[in-house]
Amino acid sequence: MPEPAIHVADLRKTFTVPVREGGFLAAVRSFVRRQHREVHAVSGVSFEIAPGEVVGFLGPNGAGKTTTLKMLSGLLYPTSGEVRVLGHVPSRREAAYLRQITMVMGNRNQLQWDLPALDSYELLRAIYRLHPDDFRKTRDEFIELLDLGDLVRKPVRNLSLGERMKVETAAALLHRPQVLFLDEPTIGLDVTMQKRIRSFVAEYNRRCGATVLLTSHYMADVQALCKRVIVIHHGRILFDGELATLAADFSADKTIAVTLKEGAPERIDFAPYGEVLGSEDGKVSIRVGRGRAPDVAGRLLHDLPVADLTIEDPPIEDVIESVFAGASAEAPERTPEPAATR
């Protein structure tokens, strides 16, 4: 088995944050004697990612995704636990390590605002000490792949959000990193632009064999790019496995969609078969327990003049939602008492 590109064992990060009640008096009290409490942003996360693998890192806001990514990229020092990426300890921030990784943050820019992206690219070439020929080759390849055309010659401030994200993504990969940390790379973009960034990441992964860890709120990103997902909630891993098995593991239901033949009676009561989710253009959706699905499908085919029938997993967004909902109900109280005062 090859050495994993990313190895994380029992990783933890605890922040100490000031707390105070609302109101003037509380503000004065807090000024004199500040109260703090500990927030466990990541509490004991372990996983391994093989070279070339593309993994989706899912979780609601505040789940610990970005904190984990920051520890992997060397921006944050872990409170405890072990991290190794490409054999390096990220928090040491060795130049040899930083040359092999990149971090894309969808809501932040690194390009010079008033200049065409080409000027910023030159600056990055110098910072990463890229050979001029290699740099030009990569740059031109990305310009073609992302369909950047003349966008790289316009001042960045004149570009739309989507256009800016395209030139930003190209900038982040100019040094051909082996590990990509993508934090919401498509946030706020329209569907076409999301697709473009997505296909670029997929193509880069194919061409360079790079390892990708991606967080996104858009399930389409995850479905298009990642076979494997890691679901994190309250700083703990809830699921680590193939995206396809996520629904099987976490959703107790299946959705049966039935379309009846023309001329079928209009008023049919589907309630005895399961929970009716809706009906549209003669197609009725019924939710049934996973184990009962074949049986119910058989009854429907037997009882009614069925033209078409499909059994599907619920949409992945619903599955993820039910994962988080379940976890919230089970999660222990995570907010400890004020740990320190100063």
Place this chain on the structure above:
Amino acid sequence: MRPLRLAWLFFRVGALNDLQYRANFWLQLLQSAIQLGTGLAVLGLIFSQTLALNGWSAPALLAVMGVHILMGGVIGVLIRPSMERLRSDIRDGTFDFVLTKPEDVQVLSSVREIRVWQGVDILVGLVVLGVAIGQLQESLGPIEAVAFGVALVIGALMIYSFWLVVTTVAFWIVRIDEIAELFEGVYQSGRWPVTIYPEWLRVSLTFLVPIAFAVTVPAQALTQRLTPETLALAAGFGVVALLVSRAFFRIGLRRYSGASA
């Protein structure tokens, strides 16, 4: 020299940036002219009453003013923009982009932003210095010229160290926006040789905010008032200031990454 090469690259980008905004050039020129005009008027007023101020003749004080404007230009072009950028990067989280680059974080943070039009002050300062040297009784030999150059570089490095320490505070206290204005206020006191001030202020302007080293000492070199001991003290203090500021910056970095927690 990697830092100088990086500085040059960012200088080039900064120049490209600023060249787009020609109005800023005219504004800067106007500001420099007003500053020069008021400075000259005050000097004229003083020397209409007396022949020397605390042992400094009119041309010698003009030399101090020249160094003050020149150093102000150096700060405005090279030091202040990068430090303000560092502060906003820390506040906005874009400092992460600096940290993920395979370069020395302090070097990269210190050359990231350059304001070319502030260079007008450097030119004005040089012209004022040229006029002052022409009027000085003492002739300016190569030793004085070299001592002036060395003192100027040491002074600039000390001011840089001061800015770096103050900006590093942003790792703990995010809102320190008034620092730049505070520095400008204190820097104005460097228009006059620090030797004219009472002792407590002289000591503060020497060791707390190193304006004495940045302005008065180079001016002393030009007017043959500089002793080798003072220059050696400046060099020693300069090295200490650089080391201390670097150490403090590293503590700040550890704080930012949570390594100190």
